[in-house]
Amino acid sequence: MTSVRYDNATRTYEGTSVPAVDALDLDIGDGELLVLVGPSGSGKSTALRMLAGLEPLDGGSIRIGDRDVSNVRPRDRDIAMVFQNYALYPQLTVADNMGFALKQAGVPKEERRTRVREAARVLDLEPYLDRKPKHLSGGQRQRVAMGRAIVRRPAVYLMDEPLSNLDAKLRVQTRTEVVELQARLGVTTVYVTHDQVEAMTMGHRVAVLKDGVLQQCDTPRKLYHEPLNLFVAGFIGSPAMNLVPVGDERPLRLGGSAIELARPGDAALAEISGAITVGFRPEALQVGEGPLRAKIRTVEDLGSEVFVHLSLEHRGQPLALVSKMMPPFDGEPGDSIGLQIIGATHLFADDGSRVVSTTATLQAASAPAGVASDASPAAP
Amino acid sequence: MNTTLGTRIAPRPLGLSESWRRRLPLLPALVFTILLTQVPFVMSIWYSLTDWKVVPPTPRQFVGLGNYGKLVSDHFFRQAAWTSIELTVVPVLGSILLGTAFALLLDRKFFGQGLVRTLLITPFLLMPVVVGLIWKNQMFHGLYGVINWVIEKLGGTPVEFISRYPTWAIAATLIWQWTPFMMLIILAGLQSQPGDVLEAAKVDGATPFGIFRQLTLGHLRPYMELGILLGTVYLIQVYDQVAVMTGGGPGSTNLPYFVFERSIGGGWDFGRASSYSIVVVIASIIIATVALRVLSGLLKGEEIA
Known part of the structure; x- marks a missing residue:
């Protein structure tokens, strides 16, 4: 022993x-x-x-x-x-x-x-x-x-x-x-x-x-x-988890879309204050159909899987995201493409600790999720 | 096409003259060195084949290998050759052992490391004549010597080291002077030993002495051989300490001093003295060749893991 x-x-x-x-x-x-x-x-x-x-x-x-x-x-x-x-x-x-x-x-x-x-x-x-x-x-x-x-x-x-x-x-x-x-x-x-x-x-x-x-x-x-x-979220996994700082505004927004959280997430969100970071793995981000649009930067086709590197405007800054898709995938760099979150989403509090893991979906910019009428993706 | 070919061919003769233009400035020094070293050497060979006494002046006569023939039966020459061997082997072995011991002690971090290292190196920086004088007058002297002072304090009777043990006194002095040199070479060897190998040996259960015996000693072998080679080539021609400390006194005349004695040192027999010096040169060349061959074979076989 x-x-x-x-x-x-x-x-x-x-x-x-x-x-x-x-x-x-x-x-x-x-x-x-x-x-x-x-x-x-x-x-x-x-x-x-x-x-x-x-x-x-x-x-x-x-x-x-x-x-x-x-x-x-x-x-x-x-x-x-x-x-x-x-x-x-x-x-x-x-x-x-x-x-x-x-x-x-x-x-x-x-x-x-x-x-x-x-x-x-x-x-x-x-x-x-x-x-x-x-x-x-x-x-x-x-x-x-x-x-x-x-x-x-x-x-x-x-x-x-x-x-x-x-x-x-x-x-x-x-x-x-x-x-x-x-x-x-x-x-x-x-x-x-x-x-x-x-x-x-x-x-x-x-x-x-x-x-x-x-x-x-x-x-x-x-x-x-x-x-x-x-x-740990950023270190483990390749490519790394998408980590999006969303600030302290509610509801949470990615680019011009509101993020709607499912069951345990919404309650947990109500309890925390301060700046929040949203994390979701490449396989939880699907490109093709979706309420939010982003631009393709590069496409890495490994045969068994395809990594799509994307860029979109988020809180006035360009934000890089990665999506893992099953082949075949025919996007070209420069194309504009729709996004949707389909898998586990993690919320991290201001001090870096994970508060809750849940599922989330992106709402269309004009969706009635309490979003202001300002449809600009570069909202402050 | 023609032009490119032309320019491609052109640099060749230019390059030759270019290389000569580079060598030219070196030439005076080279010629000077050859004149200064090789001409006397060739002249020594010539002198060694003649019978040439200056005092009383006699005409120089060609005697062929006659001087070398007499060498074999010359009791004084054999004695000097034996002393030369003693004054080479004892200091080389003594200084390599002491040098290794000091290198092992120095191969670690401690307060005042730089100062201690510098102080330990100083004997090697002194002129050989000064070393001889210091040891003769301040260490070994029968009346004022430090060693005898210590012996007297301990209740012993003073020893006249230089007249009782002339060869050993000179050997001790040479060990003192050459230990730092060996220490530096061995220290370089110790510091080139990879740290993870030593750590692996520690984890594998080896004691410090076991690590030294099984791993470090093998690693140090080429360094020790280098030290022995360089030390031998230098110590075989030691003259200064012999001249200053004993003046060739009882049994301490080595070959270089013997050559001096038989020529400008009072013998004035340049023919025979030249033959002695040629023998020393040949012996040095043999030792150096053998040692270098052993060394390079070792470097090829052992190093570069």
């Missing part, structure tokens, strides 16, 4: 006043694959290095299993780490690289060789065991780094952007292999990445960090459909 627990863990680098990781609380279950994701500088790597013991804690504690490891040296933590640049030992052969940790632990030579062979077979590295790392390709080096970790059978795996140096195709393929391997071994794993697609596809749960602060930690599905705040 190896769970990992960050309890109020804080790390402030010397010479800075803002913590790189600020009071992080996180529970990682036994056998779970948890992904830490965030933009650069969000503290995700620092959080991982704190767990590895490569960064000291300035506050709080970290537990692995039942043991408080806050002041335990890296080598006594029973962890294995995969580094972004693999950090292979250049003078040692692949076999010696993979067996290095076992040798340090005093495992007899025979057993070492068996276990290295076993891991090499899993990772298709058997023909390369006698080579030095510099004679390997990038993908093979990455596998050696993985092999070095799995040979050890540690309590926790730590992976710091292990796929970011692979080319795009190999990355997708290796991603699946890592997930399968982790599932087979069933070892608790903490995985750091800046790539939200990697996070969503790999993680049992995903923890989103920003400026050292945990924003939300939940399953990929929950993150996508119920983001806790504006940052």
Whole structure:
């Protein structure tokens, strides 16, 4: 049983006043694959290095299993780490690289060789065991780094952007292999990445960090459909969610159209004051028929889906929106086209937190939804 | 079409004269250097094939390889050659060991790091003659030497280091002067070791000493070899410390000092002295060639991971 627990863990680098990781609380279950994701500088790597013991804690504690490891040296933590640049030992052969940790632990030579062979077979590295790392390709080096970790059978795996140096195709393929391997071994794993697609596809749960602060930690599905705040809403999903600041006027308006909210939304709206941001995902925005008209900027046809980038006048400013449509789609850049919201719509309060998720529809500009007679889309 | 062809062909002869125009300013320096180094060398080879004593003046006579023949049985030459080996091997090994130790101590952040590094480098910046004088008069001296002062304070009896252990005294001085040089090379090696490799080793359970023995030492090998090569080529021709500290005193005459003694230092036997110096040059070339080959083979095989 190896769970990992960050309890109020804080790390402030010397010479800075803002913590790189600020009071992080996180529970990682036994056998779970948890992904830490965030933009650069969000503290995700620092959080991982704190767990590895490569960064000291300035506050709080970290537990692995039942043991408080806050002041335990890296080598006594029973962890294995995969580094972004693999950090292979250049003078040692692949076999010696993979067996290095076992040798340090005093495992007899025979057993070492068996276990290295076993891991090499899993990772298709058997023909390369006698080579030095510099004679390997990038993908093979990455596998050696993985092999070095799995040979050890540690309590926790730590992976710091292990796929970011692979080319795009190999990355997708290796991603699946890592997930399968982790599932087979069933070892608790903490995985750091800046790539939200990697996070969503790999993680049992995903923890989103920003400026050292945990924003939300939940399953990929929950993150996508119920983001806790504006940052998570904008960070998760590609293309990103359409986020429209609508100010504090009521009813809410997108361009010249009023937004009519369905059942829980209208009641919630009545309770909040202040500026509001409306968010809806590209697949919730349909183009073609609709009460509001926008101009097509570009069309990205990926074959299986089409992303239509739109521009419209909203509160006196040009506003960019994205719609995801099923092919075929025949709009051309420059065309004027109708819009309608057909899916989930989220309302975010002034402080960025999500107030309610609901469904909404756009009303025609002249609709009797309490709209002033001024039909100009550039109403103040 | 014709014109473009013409302009395309034209730069060729122009380029040749252009390259010569660039080389021309370098030529005087090159000629000067060749004259200054190669002419005396060729003349030394010629002198080494003659019997030429200046005091008392005798006519110069061509004797072929006669001087070299006598070398083999010359007891003093063999003694000087052995001292040369001692005064090269001991300081090179001593300074590389000490230099590595200091480099390991310096390879971390601490208060006053810049000052400490600068102070540790200063011995290498001193002139060899000054180093010799400092150690002879202020450190090793029987009456006023710091070392003997310490020995006396500790209740021991003073030792006349320079007359009792002349070769070791010179070797100690050379170690003192060459340790900073080795330290700098090893420090550069330590700092070129990727940090994530060391972190990986820490996570993999290696102790600090285990990391040094299994990873760092292998990484430092080419740097150590470079230090040994450069140190050897320089130390094999040390003259200043020998001249200043012992004047070639009991058993401390190395080959360069022996050449001096036999020629302008009082021997005035230029023919035989030249043959000694040619032997030193040949030995240096052999050492340098072998060492360079070993080194380049290592660089090809080991580095650039």
